[in-house]
Amino acid sequence: MGFRRTAQLVCLTAFLVLLAGAGHIQEADLFLRLDPALVGITAIAERKWSWLFLPALIVVFSAFLFGRIFCGYICPMGTSLDLYDEAHGAVAGRFFQRKPGKARHAPQWLSPRLNRHILVFLVGAAIAGVSLVSWMSPLSLITRFYGLIIYPVMEIVASQALVLIYPLVSWLDIRSLMFAELTPPRFTGRFVVLLCFFLIFAAGRITPRFWCRYLCPAGGLLAVAASKPLLRRRVSDACNQCGICAQKCPMGAIENCCPEATDHAACISCRTCESLCPQQAIEFSLQARPDRDAGPETALSKSRRQFLISGAAGLGTAAVSLTGLHAVSGKTVEGRVLGERLIRPPGALPEPSFLASCVRCGECMSACPTNTLQPIWFDAGFLGMFSPAITPRRKYCDPRCTACGEVCPTGAIRTLSAEDRVWARTGTAIIYRQKCLAWEHKKSCMVCDEVCPYDAIAFENKPGLPYPVPHVKENRCAGCGYCEHYCPVTNKAAIVVTPMNALRLSTGTYREAGEIRKYKLSLRPPTVSLEPRTYPGATGMGTKHPEETPDNGSKGRAPGFDAGY
Amino acid sequence: MLPGRLFARNKTDIAVVKGDIETAVRKSVDMLGGISRFVKKGNRVVIKPNMSFAVGPERASNTHPLVAKTIAALCREAGAARVLILDNPLAPEERCLEASGIYAACESLEKGMTHMVSNPRSFREVEINNGQTLKKTEVMKEVLSADVLIAAPVAKSHSGAGVSLTMKGMMGLIQNRSVMHRRGLHECIVDLASLLTPQLAIVDATRVLTTGGPGGPGKVIIPETIIASTDMVAADAYTVAAFEWYGKTYAPNQVKHIRLAHERGLGRMDIENLKVRKQTV
Numbered sequence: 123m124g125f126r127r128t129a130q131l132v133c134l135t136a137f138l139v140l141l142a143g144a145g146h147i148q149e150a151d152l153f154l155r156l157d158p159a160l161v162g163i164t165a166i167a168e169r170k171w172s173w174l175f176l177p178a179l180i181v182v183f184s185a186f187l188f189g190r191i192f193c194g195y196i197c198p199m200g201t202s203l204d205l206y207d208e209a210h211g212a213v214a215g216r217f218f219q220r221k222p223g224k225a226r227h228a229p230q231w232l233s234p235r236l237n238r239h240i241l242v243f244l245v246g247a248a249i250a251g252v253s254l255v256s257w258m259s260p261l262s263l264i265t266r267f268y269g270l271i272i273y274p275v276m277e278i279v280a281s282q283a284l285v286l287i288y289p290l291v292s293w294l295d296i297r298s299l300m301f302a303e304l305t306p307p308r309f310t311g312r313f314v315v316l317l318c319f320f321l322i323f324a325a326g327r328i329t330p331r332f333w334c335r336y337l338c339p340a341g342g343l344l345a346v347a348a349s350k351p352l353l354r355r356r357v358s359d360a361c362n363q364c365g366i367c368a369q370k371c372p373m374g375a376i377e378n379c380c381p382e383a384t385d386h387a388a389c390i391s392c393r394t395c396e397s398l399c400p401q402q403a404i405e406f407s408l409q410a411r412p413d414r415d416a417g418p419e420t421a422l423s424k425s426r427r428q429f430l431i432s433g434a435a436g437l438g439t440a441a442v443s444l445t446g447l448h449a450v451s452g453k454t455v456e457g458r459v460l461g462e463r464l465i466r467p468p469g470a471l472p473e474p475s476f477l478a479s480c481v482r483c484g485e486c487m488s489a490c491p492t493n494t495l496q497p498i499w500f501d502a503g504f505l506g507m508f509s510p511a512i513t514p515r516r517k518y519c520d521p522r523c524t525a526c527g528e529v530c531p532t533g534a535i536r537t538l539s540a541e542d543r544v545w546a547r548t549g550t551a552i553i554y555r556q557k558c559l560a561w562e563h564k565k566s567c568m569v570c571d572e573v574c575p576y577d578a579i580a581f582e583n584k585p586g587l588p589y590p591v592p593h594v595k596e597n598r599c600a601g602c603g604y605c606e607h608y609c610p611v612t613n614k615a616a617i618v619v620t621p622m623n624a625l626r627l628s629t630g631t632y633r634e635a636g637e638i639r640k641y642k643l644s645l646r647p648p649t650v651s652l653e654p655r656t657y658p659g660a661t662g663m664g665t666k667h668p669e670e671t672p673d674n675g676s677k678g679r680a681p682g683f684d685a686g687y
Numbered sequence: 688m689l690p691g692r693l694f695a696r697n698k699t700d701i702a703v704v705k706g707d708i709e710t711a712v713r714k715s716v717d718m719l720g721g722i723s724r725f726v727k728k729g730n731r732v733v734i735k736p737n738m739s740f741a742v743g744p745e746r747a748s749n750t751h752p753l754v755a756k757t758i759a760a761l762c763r764e765a766g767a768a769r770v771l772i773l774d775n776p777l778a779p780e781e782r783c784l785e786a787s788g789i790y791a792a793c794e795s796l797e798k799g800m801t802h803m804v805s806n807p808r809s810f811r812e813v814e815i816n817n818g819q820t821l822k823k824t825e826v827m828k829e830v831l832s833a834d835v836l837i838a839a840p841v842a843k844s845h846s847g848a849g850v851s852l853t854m855k856g857m858m859g860l861i862q863n864r865s866v867m868h869r870r871g872l873h874e875c876i877v878d879l880a881s882l883l884t885p886q887l888a889i890v891d892a893t894r895v896l897t898t899g900g901p902g903g904p905g906k907v908i909i910p911e912t913i914i915a916s917t918d919m920v921a922a923d924a925y926t927v928a929a930f931e932w933y934g935k936t937y938a939p940n941q942v943k944h945i946r947l948a949h950e951r952g953l954g955r956m957d958i959e960n961l962k963v964r965k966q967t968v
C-alpha cells in the first residue's frame with residue numbers, strides 16, 4: 123500500500139473516530155473545519171471571522187505550495203469515493219464480464235470549471251446572507267452520510283448481536299456484555315441524504331471522482347489556489363507521448379493530445395501518472411525545470427463573464443429564497459411564520475444568524491446523546507431545511523449536556539459552560555388540559571412533575587378533581603422536554619414544549635439574560651444539610667422552595683392519599 | 688387453633704430497627720429469621736432499590752447506598768451465585784448511578800453488580816395472571832430468571848400514589864410505565880405487585896421524604912429506621928402509619944394501592960393485628 127492510500131485511510135479513520143466520539147472527544151469537528159468551501163461560505167454569509175476557521179485557511183495555503191493534496195490525501199469524501207470505486211471495480215470484475223479497455227471519459231459538454239462556477243454561485247448567495255453551502259460542501263455531506271446513515275445502521279446490527287449473545291454471556295456471567303445497552307439513534311430525512319449519495323457514487327461510473335472533478339466547491343476553491351503550486355507535476359524530455367498517463371489520470375488533468383502538459387487546477391497530486399510512466403519521465407518536484415503546462419484555452423474575458431453569470435445566479439437564488447414566507451431576516455420576530463414546534467438546540471444563535479452559520483452537517487445530531495436533535499424539513503422554510511431541532515417526544519434535551527455546541531464547526535450553536543447551559547432556555551412547556559390524564563380523565567398521574575429537572579411543574583388539588591393537577595411554572599421552565607417525552611398520553615403528549623421564551627443570544631451569558639427576564643432556572647437543588655436531625659412529629663427542616671411545596675389540598679390531605687374506609 | 692396461634696405470636700411479621708444503618712439492616716433481617724431463610728446457596732438474587740433520581744442520599748429520593756450494599760453483602764454471605772442491583776430510571780442512567788452513591792458503594796463489594804436496564808431488548812413480556820387492569824407487562828429478563836427478589840425502597844411521598852414504597856417500587860423493574868398512569872395507577876401497582884412479589888421487603892426509612900416526592904426537593908426527616916417484612920403490604924402499611932406525610936398522620940387504608948392489595952389478599956395492612964418487633968441498635 124502506497125503512501126497516498128495509507129494517508130487516505132489514516133485520515134478517513136480519524137474522521138470516523140472523531141465522528142463516533144462526537145460529544146466525548148475534543149475537536150470532533152476538525153475535519154469539517156478543514157473544508158474551505160464550508161468555512162469560506164459561512165464566513166461570508168455570516169460576515170464573521172472566527173479562529174475556528176483557521177484549519178481551512180491552512181488547507182488553502184497548502185494548495186499554493188503542494189497543489190490539491192487535501193483532495194488527494196485527506197478529504198474523507200474523496201477517500202470514500204476512491205474506495206467505493208475500487209470495490210465496485212473488484213465486484214464487477216468478478217461477477218460480470220468487463221468490457222476490456224473501456225476508459226471512462228467525461229462528456230464533452232462538462233466543463234472542468236463547473237466546480238468553480240458552483241463555488242461562485244455559493245459565494246453570490248452568501249453575499250446576500252444566504253448560505254446554501256450545505257447542499258454542496260463535501261465535508262457536510264459526508265458527515266451526514268456516515269453520521270445519520272452508516273453509524274445508526276451499524277449500531278442496530280450491533281445491538282441485535284448483543285441480544286444474540288445474551289444467553290452465552292449470561293451463562294459466562296460477563297456483566298459488562300450482559301448489561302451493555304446500545305440505543306441506535308433514529309433520524310428523519312435520511313432518504314434525501316441517501317439519494318444524494320446514490321447520485322454521487324453513481325456519477326463515479328461516468329468518470330472516477332466525478333464529484334471531485336466537476337461538482338465539489340471545495341475542490342473548486344483549491345483548484346484556484348493550486349493553479350501553479352510549488353510542488354507540481356513535471357515532465358522531462360524522456361516523454362514519448364504514449365498517453366498512458368492521460369488515460370489513467372482520475373482527475374482528467376492530462377490531455378490526450380499533450381501528456382507533457384498538466385492542468386494543475388485539476389491535479390490532486392495522486393501521482394498515478396508518475397508510477398505508471400514507462401519512461402519514468404514524470405516526477406512531482408520543486409525543482410525548476412521549464413514546464414509545458416496547459417495554458418488557459420478559453421479567452422479570459424469569456425470565462426470572466428460566465429463566472430459573473432454564476433455569481434448573479436447565486437444572488438438571484440438567494441433573493442428568491444428570501445422572499446419565501448418562512449424566510450427570516452433581521453431581529454424583529456413580528457410576522458415570522460415558523461413551525462409552532464420548532465425548538466432549536468440550546469445555545470443556537472438568533473434565527474437569521476443560525477441559518478447563515480449552520481452547515482447542516484448533522485454533527486450535532488450525531489453527538490446528541492438523547493437523539494432528540496433531528497433534521498427538519500420545512501418548519502423553517504426552504505432555507506431551514508435539514509437544520510437541527512429538538513424533538514422532545516423522541517427524548518428530552520438534557521440540561522447538563524453541552525455536546526451539540528461543542529461539536530458545531532461554525533459556532534451556529536454556541537459552546538456553553540455547564541453553568542450557563544442550565545440557563546440556555548429552549549422554550550416553554552404548555553399543558554393541553556383536554557388531553558391530560560389528571561385534568562381531563564381524572565386519573566392519578568404526576569409524571570411531568572416527577573421527571574422535571576427544573577422543578578417547574580406544580581401539582582395542586584382542585585375542587586371537583588379527585589387527584590392533584592399540573593401547572594407549568596413558566597419562569598422555572600427551560601423547555602428541556604422531559605415532561606413531553608415521558609407524558610403517558612399516547613402520540614401527541616398532553617404537555618408539550620413550544621419555542622416561547624427561548625433564549626437566542628449571539629453574545630453574553632444566558633444566565634445574565636435569564637435573570638433580567640426574571641427566570642428562575644436551576645436544576646432541583648439538594649435540600650439543606652441533614653442537621654439538625656428531626657423525627658416524626660417534630661417540625662422539619664426547611665426546603666429550598668417552601669412557598670412552592672404542594673399545598674395540602676382543598677381537603678387538607680397529602681397528594682395521592684384518599685379518605686380510606 | 689392453639690398451636691398455630693402460639694406459632695404466630697412468636698413469629699415476627701414486621702421488624703423495625705432503629706440505629707446505625709448497616710447494623711439495623713442486618714438486625715432486621717435476623718429478626719425475620721436470617722438471610723438464609725430467603726437466599727439459598729447458588730441462588731440468583733435481584734435487589735431493587737430506588738436509584739432513579741440523579742440526586743444524593745440527603746434528598747431521600749433514592750435508597751441509601753449503605754442499605755443497598757448491606758443487603759447485597761448479606762446475599763453474598765448466604766452463598767448467592769449472582770447478586771444484581773437493578774433499576775430502570777427516567778433520568779440519565781449514569782448520573783443516577785453516580786449521584787445516588789449506590790454504584791460506588793456496591794462496586795466496592797463486587798464489580799458489575801449495579802446496573803440500569805432500559806433497552807427494550809432486555810425485557811420480556813409476561814402475563815399477569817391475577818391482573819385485573821394490567822394483564823401483561825414487559826419485565827427485565829434478569830428479574831424473571833432470578834430466584835429471589837428483594838425490595839429495598841426508600842420511604843417517600845409520591846404525589847400520584849400517595850407513597851412510593853415496596854409495591855410502587857416494582858415499577859422500576861418493568862418497561863412500560865406510562866400505560867399504568869393511563870389505566871389507573873393504584874390498580875396497576877397492585878396488579879404488578881401480584882406478579883412481582885418480593886420475598887423480602889426492606890424499607891429504608893433512615894431518611895423519609897415526607898413532602899415533594901418522589902423527586903423532591905421536599906421535607907426530609909431522619910428516623911434512622913429500617914422496616915423489614917416478608918409481607919410487602921405490611922411493610923408498606925407500617926411505613927405509612929409510622930411517619931408524617933405532608934405534616935399529618937395517615938392510616939394505611941388511606942393509600943389506595945395498599946388498601947386494594949390488602950383486599951385482594953396480597954398481604955395485610957392491619958398492622959395492629961400483626962406482630963411488630965421494635966429494636967434500637
